[in-house]
Amino acid sequence: MDAGNRRDTVPDILERIERARRRPRLLEKAITMAHGAGGKATRALVDRVFLEALGNPVLDALEDAASLEVGGVRLALTTDAFTVHPPFFPGGDIGCLAVHGTVNDLASAGARPLYIAAAFVLEEGFPIEDLRRIVASMASAAREAGVQVVAGDTKVVQRGKGDGIYIAAAGIGIIERPIHLGADQVRPGDRILVSGPVGDHGVAVMVARGDLDLEIDLQSDTAPLWSLVERLLDAAPGVHCLRDATRGGVATVLNEIALAAQVGIRVWEARVPVRPEVRGACEILGIDPLYVANEGKLVAFVAPEDAPAALAAMREHPLGREAAEIGVVEAEPAGTVLLETEIGGVRVLDMLAGDPLPRIC
């Protein structure tokens, strides 16, 4: 900072800091696990490699699903690669996860999920019986979510070139309501709701990996959220933005929204629902449950006047019984998430740096 340069006003400097925050630098020469962790490194990769070459207004918005208009019909399109290991874990498997993840990304755009296309990358030697179980689980998840798998592809790679099974799922849905959900709709004053306890999926998978020397009885929360979203949208017209808090957890969602909408976010740690077993596992690992992946948890940004109705609607739904209001959107500090801790302090809840968690997705 050159104090002699009079043109560097405080707002200029702040703006420059913000810009840098929004466009993290990509310094690495090769892909690291951190690039897949959902935090700062992922963001840098997405920004500096993908958006730089492929960017367009829809992609740049970095929503869970793209909102499109095709032939006068409003559609949502999404894709995700599912690389979870192990493929079977308490409460689910990679098959139902692929369906739920896809359905939930569409639901986050306010779209009724309709169709799924699934591409499988199978490693030579993968047991066909395991594949059958996974595909049966997809079928059952699809039925439950009211979607059909209508297109697919299967590739086989040599032993040592995969990890048993990867599934890339894409989905389309229809946006039937005259709504526009997205980070650009978030306003200071909006209340932040989460549909239930956070971190269940990530901890369940870590336990299943054997990374934790723990025997805890915890299931992944993997579930399809469209019926919850539908109820929420019916009850609360002031829903501004929805996110499925997967990789990187709720903290990552909040940071993404704070950056994209250039707002401040304040979260009350004591109000964030966390199961005691998740809290315990996270303490042992030295991680914050707010950064741990969920596969059936919605984060909703709702106009203040609609927040009580939104919370009530969530709580009436089986998947939202433990929903809670955990924070509020503020005008400043733009791009920053502040956490009011349980012991009364305030600290920045930053984007994840590095790769503090085992790969669980």
Add this chain to the structure above:
Amino acid sequence: MDAGNRRDTVPDILERIERARRRPRLLEKAITMAHGAGGKATRALVDRVFLEALGNPVLDALEDAASLEVGGVRLALTTDAFTVHPPFFPGGDIGCLAVHGTVNDLASAGARPLYIAAAFVLEEGFPIEDLRRIVASMASAAREAGVQVVAGDTKVVQRGKGDGIYIAAAGIGIIERPIHLGADQVRPGDRILVSGPVGDHGVAVMVARGDLDLEIDLQSDTAPLWSLVERLLDAAPGVHCLRDATRGGVATVLNEIALAAQVGIRVWEARVPVRPEVRGACEILGIDPLYVANEGKLVAFVAPEDAPAALAAMREHPLGREAAEIGVVEAEPAGTVLLETEIGGVRVLDMLAGDPLPRIC
């Protein structure tokens, strides 16, 4: 065959044989490379695992893209996983291939390609400079094909759990014409056209892999086919079915159609365009170029009265200059492809059995 059982009429027996042909058995306990080769084993896996659990009329049709109606608009949806190694090869790379493959599957359904969603599975250690080149190639292919990449996902897997880069691409397109293309539209008498020389992509990739101790100057044919398809559909209303002859080559497409439409197919080997360098490489490898993958070749089934116009339309397009009529659809033998060889014999051009080719997709 029990000659004493009078109920076993010849048609019964033939029908049973046909049924067995249509539903090959899956005897293996674990995934083998053959399950990814596009031939009999792939078909068995798709039939006995995927269709058995997920089947519905759209998926069962096993077209290159699903034809759907959403909100009164006719859409096509497709997905493919791209696992080609090496990721760079003469004439292209995994990036443009992912765009072309997706666009071509949509084009095969008669759909104007609109939007792509791409999921990346990156292996730890993959050079970011290579990723940049691949993404730039996708961007350029998308521009050329008139599509936008509007959704994406990036996952990173540990070293040894991938092969540098895998891309799963999904695409949606709009079916603007009042047409229905598909195997169920193919009729005896239909002429079979191919848009140019076969086998270029597969041989180019095999050369790039170093599997062949050959120095030949051959490029992959990877290219977007929608503008060719559009011209074809405008010129020939009697187009019944289109296929993008990728994995398993033209022979696999012909077998799929023969089985699905329960027709016979007769191909004249001498009329199949093959570049001399591809023919030479295939002779060394002991494989038939008809089984080798293409990434920019269309196979069209066209009503006989429209075949001349269709062929002329193809030849007017830069990607169809060497188009040829290579065969005809016949009523019998149902489910079978017969090849009239250059030396005057006739033999069954069967589905690929086993895994005779290196993994090239």
